[in-house]
Amino acid sequence: xxxxxxxxxxxxxxxxxxxxxxxxxxxxxxxxxxxxxxxxxxxxxxxxxxxxxxxxxxxxxxxxxxxxxxxxxxxxxxxxxxxxxxxxxxxxxxxxxxxxxxxxxxxxxxxxxxxxxxxxxxxxxxxxxxxxxxxxxxxxxxxxxxxxxxxxxxxxxxxxxxxxxxxxxxxxxxxxxxxxxxxxxxxxxxxxxxxxxxxxxxxxxxxxxxxxxx
Numbered sequence: 571x572x573x574x575x576x577x578x579x580x581x582x583x584x585x586x587x588x589x590x591x592x593x594x595x596x597x598x599x600x601x602x603x604x605x606x607x608x609x610x611x612x613x614x615x616x617x618x619x620x621x622x623x624x625x626x627x628x629x630x631x632x633x634x635x636x637x638x639x640x641x642x643x644x645x646x647x648x649x650x651x652x653x654x655x656x657x658x659x660x661x662x663x664x665x666x667x668x669x670x671x672x673x674x675x676x677x678x679x680x681x682x683x684x685x686x687x688x689x690x691x692x693x694x695x696x697x698x699x700x701x702x703x704x705x706x707x708x709x710x711x712x713x714x715x716x717x718x719x720x721x722x723x724x725x726x727x728x729x730x731x732x733x734x735x736x737x738x739x740x741x742x743x744x745x746x747x748x749x750x751x752x753x754x755x756x757x758x759x760x761x762x763x764x765x766x767x768x769x770x771x772x773x774x775x776x777x778x779x780x781x782x783x784x
Contacts, residue, residue: 620667623685623694628664629657645766647671647759663775672759676751677701684763688775691725707752726764734761
């Protein structure tokens with residue numbers, strides 16, 4: 571083969587390899603940077619939602635960074651690991667925010683954050699994500715209705731077991747006419763979250779805890 575052709579081919583191959591190496595490095599750098607940005611945005615979004623469920627005066631720590639890993643549990647409605655966010659003030663845990671799933675919404679799972687004070691009283695509940703029917707089931711969203719605030723200040727002590735239902739089922743919680751499946755699922759999930767807290771509160775409220783095996 572002509573030496574000139576061989577030289578040209580070698581030069582072209584080297585150039586292509588160089589572009590590949592540089593391209594791979596750029597992609598890796600971009601992916602790493604994007605991942606960091608996404609992670610930071612997710613953390614900020616979670617902190618914003620948590621901030622709606624707990625008064626800022628109750629904690630001085632970064633709840634997301636101090637998150638505890640929880641194993642799947644029927645009371646949490648999850649089939650994989652989730653997180654609990656301990657709210658600590660001067661090192662003492664004042665409350666905990668649980669990631670909870672209502673698995674039986676009208677259109678599937680409803681993801682919730684349930685903030686529970688160390689006394690066992692609910693500080694607040696917020697819907698993180700859902701696929702409920704617009705105009706009916708979406709009234710569980712605080713941006714569209716104050717309904718979710720009905721859980722504020724409730725507890726296992728204040729509300730009898732038989733009252734943790736919507737009024738249509740004989741309980742104390744309101745529901746929109748013609749749309750009871752959604753609130754029914756949320757009420758049940760919040761009630762189970764309180765039961766989970768009661769069972770695991772010693773570990774959840776520990777100053778330093780890792781309850782992955784709880």
